[in-house]
Amino acid sequence: MRVPPLDLKPPSHAIEVATLGMTMRFGSFTALNDVSIRIAAGSFHVLLGENGAGKSTFVKCMMGFYRPTAGQMMVEGREVEVPDPRAAHDLGLGMVYQHFTLVPSLTAAENLVISRNDVPARIQWDRERADLAAFMKKMPFTVPLDVPVGRLAAGEKQKLELLKQLYLGRRFLILDEPTSVLTPAEADELLGMVRGLTTSGELTCLMISHKFREVTAFADEVSVLRRGEHVGGGKVSELSTADMAAMMIGEKELVRPAARVAVNGQTVLAVSGAKPPDRSGLKMIDIADLRVKAGEIVGIAGISGNGQMELMEILSGQRPLEQGTVQVCGTPFKATRGEARKFNVRYLPEEPLRNACSPKMSVAENIFFRDFDFADGKPKFWLDSRRMAEQAARLVGEYKVKTASLATPIAALSGGNVQRAVLAREFNGKVDLLLIANPCFGLDFSAVAEIRARIMAARNAGAAVLLISEDLDEILELSDRILVMSEGSIVFETPAASADIGEIGKHMAGHH
């Protein structure tokens, strides 16, 4: 028999939520093993853990997306059943996902209204608008309500996700890496708001994060998951970041980026006066002058959607160049396969599974993409499967790609391993120019450290590296020179050694 919920009205203040012995098995694989965590009412609790540590599984069990194999949820000290997300919502539990769940073509107002449970059959926009205005007055921040959400900046979208949860009367909020797409200033603003709501007792918050800076600045407590087990936690004030990192990774050693070797090389990549239209076709991208020398990493910082992807698309030949020139080693470069081979240009685009792989083809075939029709300086007609298997086996071993076999479709690999496989393919042989976009997006930090070390090693070996990234920490760690892109053009340049984060952030946000 199902016990009916005790009161259907959402609670009016922050609530306490706890799990008891939460266990989740998928077949023989245990994703979550006996996890008991208590999140006090009005606290800001952070869930730390590497990729695959079971954080997502844990919160999905809490929200009713998964039915846990064993274990119990407690809300306000009462045992509750959460068979589906709707039941979780009725209890006042809500979640802000890593990817946006807003509908891009609907306006913010439409998104908010349709997310309610009691939408009337005919929506009276006058009344809804008045209600929304009244609601917005009570909130610490606002977003434009009448613009399609697809046109909002990432920071505004994330704020809207948060507003939506509050609009729906949620009192316990799970945030899944909410700041991964925000600038440091935006992230601080957003988390500051959440912090304010928790201290005033309106909200309890459980946040999944990789960023220690955010944990120490905003959270009260942490819980750490490793391989599905709750391995520790406690008050943030009593833990150092080293303690937390140790709990997260256990006894594994991180690869640190190799030391920087001073290389003073020739200009390899030169872009001047490039002016393609951007994705929406409404604005123009304008890259007046961009040069990358051999042996240097030029980092391009910027909030997503400010023209970085268009720049990458020009350089990788995915977007026609209407004006201006792209030159590699002094000759015009159109990103054909022949040119890329001749000048040893290699690409590491973002979302490698989509942009650099053929998902259903095998790991070996994907690793062989650069060489399948070319060997020893001559084009080949027949596919040499023995050479393919040998090369793939060697690279898979060298780059520690975890795969069931070489014949596994590459889509079956985890994100970090797809990136390692692409890295293996692109770094194989001599590299003179490396074009990289968001190489570590969504990877856990042992994979991140390894990939960054490889990039640094390529630089030290004399490659010119262009690194486009939305992760400012990554830019600061790797770059020799930092450029900031905003609204389609490069607005700021600074040597990394003397970079001022505040100033970079200001330019990223468009204040220049």
Place this chain on the structure above:
Amino acid sequence: MTDDIGLWGVPLAILGGAIRVSTPFIFVSVGECLTERSGRINLGLEGTLVFGAMSGYAVAYHTGSPWLGTLAAAFAGLLFGLLHGFICKLPRVNDIAIGIALMIFGTGLAFFFGKPYVQPVAPDLPAIPLGFWSSLPQVQAALNMNVLFIAGIALAFAASWMLKNTRVGLTIRVVGDSADAARALGINVNRVRLWSTAAGGALAGIGGAYLSLYYPGSWNEGISSGQGLMAVALVIFARWSPVNCLYASLLFGGAGALGPALQSVGVTSGYYLFYAAPYVLTLGLLVATSSRTRAMPSAPGELSIIK
């Protein structure tokens, strides 16, 4: 004044054509617009249209009421839409392939059941003579508006209003733009698509009834000259807006009348070429308004053709 109005006959014929020929386009494209806004493409509407024409004609013949015939056509279309929606719900099924199969199935089924109705004459749908003020027979003929044409105009505006101002409309848009977001909202994506496809099918059925019960006004196997397929293209051309679908249909209907109109004023060379005017026009407009590098901002995010 004589009955000969010279070159004025051409624009008049185009206007008349727009009114007469566009109705099936309006119904099919507005219906397809609803289906596509929910994230699915139903290419089978050509089959639905032909089957609607047959069933509408048959029921009108047996009952003597063209309205019952139209209703029957809508019901038949609804069933076809439900069938499409239901099959697409199954895993690993492609909506375009199912659409093509249903197109052939619908046409074939209509020819099979429709054989006995090629000879008999069914009553026509009534028209409103809005050209009564003029003494010119050409004007009277051009402005003879069928009730379904007026209903089609109202339908396009109503659909547009519905997508903006009702729960159903917003739900359809959510499902069409992001299935994940819809699931997060607790919307049953498949059910919304099923009924959107069914509604699209019903409207296509009505479009078919117009063909057999008003213009050309008889049932035979060549009744549709690909209107069902062209209407699907019109939806893309109209950028998924029902009101734009209406305008596109009018444009298409008008262009279709260009050939006969020019012939009637004595332009005989390239006669068959003018019959291709609507197709050339659509092709030209599609090319002119498309772009290789720009995203189509109004396209529903879940459509399999743009994914």
